[in-house]
Amino acid sequence: MFHFFLLHLCLRKMELLPDLWKEDFWLPPGVTWRDMEQLADSDRPRPQDLLIALPLALGFVALRYVFERFFAPPMARCLGVKNRLKVTATPSPKLESFYTQRSRQPTQSDIVNLMLLCGKTQRQIETWFRRRRNQDRPCQTKKFGEAAPFMHFHLLGLLLYFFLSSSLQRSWFWDHRDCWRQYPVQPMERAHYWYYMLELGFYGSLLLRISVDIKRKDFKEQVIHHLATIFLLSFSYCANYVRIGTLVMLLHDSSDILLESAKMFNYGAGWRKTCDTLFVVFAVVFLVTRLVIFPSKIIHTTLVLSMEVFEPFAGYYFFNILLMVLQALHIFWAGLILRMVCKFLKGKLEKDERSDEESEVEEDEEDKGGEENKDQGGDCYWEKSKDSLNSRLSMLTNSCVLNNLTNHRSSVVDRMRKAQ
Template sequence: MDLLPDIWRQDYWLPPGHTWRDMEQLAESDRPKPLDLLVALPLALGFVALRYVFERFFAPPLGRCLGVRNRFQKTAAPCPKLESFYTQRSRQPTQSEIVSLMSLCGKTQRQIETWFRLRRNQDRPCQTKKFGEAAWRFFFYLVAFVAGLACLIDRPWFWDRRECWRQYPEQPMERAHYWYYMLELSFYNSLLLRIFVDIKRKDFKEQVIHHLVCILLLSFSYSANYIRIGTLVMLLHDSSDIPLESAKMFSYGTGWRKTCNTLFVLFAVIFLVTRLVVFPSKIIHTTLVLSMEFFQPFAGYYFFNILLIVLQVLHIFWAGLILRMVCKLLKGKLEKDERSDEESEIEEKEEDKGGDENADLGDYCWDTSKDTINSKLSGLANTCVLNTLTNHRASASKRMRKAQ
């Protein structure tokens, strides 16, 4: 029973020498209150409903304009025994399990492997669903970044980081920053609510950690009146998400390869600069070092910086994935852009083991279509046939000359 009052001890939330009475000197509307965070819960449900409407009615026509089409997928033949094994035991049977399934179903090893491959393909999300998710995030990040920049660009702490801590914690809160916080917090709550319904990616665990850290950061920084530095963190993160989601949107369409590659390179540059250079050198340095010029360390100071460091570790993890993708992109260009087919069996098995190639990159595919592979195989076959006919004709003419 005494735990709840202990949570709100002023030495946890405020620097030494400051009390809750000092905060009460601010006007009621200018003072951040922890109970304000409850507003984010209904707003999160509103975002879920708005996203459903967007993906149902607005994303499909936009996708058709960009040439987004669902690939034709051959369905696996009905087989109750294999279906039961697939749903209850494993989507990828081992060699010993395949042998037992052969005797159980009366099928060859090749037939069973083909059935499981087709069955896994059926569970893959379609292109329109992927496009809808990317489009929803793109429009939110775009609106959030523009709105955040508009309400921060003329503020002194946007240009001078020491202004983030001057007169802290008795800093009045503006209504624009209040709504900026509530909308960002509601959006991340909605992502967490739908994370088990959305497309599951390779970095699923990292995404859950990222959403939780963001929610904790926003909630704590609002309650402790870390609003000035919090708004800079949100603006910095939204800046790189815009080209990422737009690149994914174009990657799902047809005929946008150069645009997709350009946007991805732009995203990689912005991400690496903002997350690996600006964030640690400006944001973390501000909270760790510059803040000490204005107050002494307290529990909230350590907690907030630990969350920022966890976020930075995630940035490093995603930077590795991005650099690996950039290397693949450059390698593809050096090889005349002849990339492997994403529907090939090898790629399919790799994706089933780990989900998508990368995370915060979603289902970013840099592969050619299946038609390209088929056309090359057809051309190779025609070449072989022509060579065979030529050899037969040459040998026949030799025999005619010998007979004469």
């Protein structure tokens, strides 16, 4: 019975499949798929071309694995990237079960219950959870290995696009009204085709690796961004919005290169000035491209100027809604960047605002190192305390002796003066 139900469901989907490519959804009123057939097969986008994005996504996943395994470590050593030493938590099945199944940061009532369950003090339980969270914290090499391929992809994508394409010589690159003239009979260059396929494959690989990549504070926003980008690229390609879609990708890649480059140098030792310079340039480029050019040029073009050529339709609203979603994410990330800029001007910038809770570890891990040393080795801690106490006592003794000698000398001089 179940097999008959699946067969019936598949037949219903096959009947609805032609409605998915209904012209009213994808094309403006009065435009049909046959209008695009006036172009040669090599000059027009076809929906079946998007199928190549899946093997490209798998290829990017394999390429990233090879890069992180063989190329990222030597690059990290050249830039002086070093991993911090981590103190592993002592094995405790009960605490481990609570950590993996319930919460990584127990509340005060949870700690009280765990004290009764495990027979440990509050300090020992807090230390155990702090060390356990620190074990899951991604190391600097892993962060570097994630940022480096992103930077190289955006850089190579832009270089290949500008070398293979003559878009800078096209009128629509500067005059955005030309993005809609003679639509849909607009030939597509091969550089645009490969640029689209590579971008789709790249963002598809990000979704495939989302479970193993570092989870940052803006994890949900990143997932929304990737999905919106994939839908935006797919729709713009099928509907032959290639010109405006190319402009959107160029705006995003221009600032992403600087962001990933700043991350790479931030993880290295002795590259603080380079990282700060790249961060300042990135902040300026991001704010200008995402908050000024994107809404005033791109969204204005798709929302207003396109209406000079055709009337609104379903795809028009779908396309602009996706652009609005991207703009909302731009505003969210601009807020984080401005917070970092304020800290940078005050000289308090130490890390990326997106990364303060990459693995939900406490920020004061380093500040509490002394307390961990107490639990880790009592003898070593008391030896250091005794040495520091002895040194302070000796300094105090010396100062007292010097003060006594000075007072005694002054009193002797006063007596001699009176005797004279």
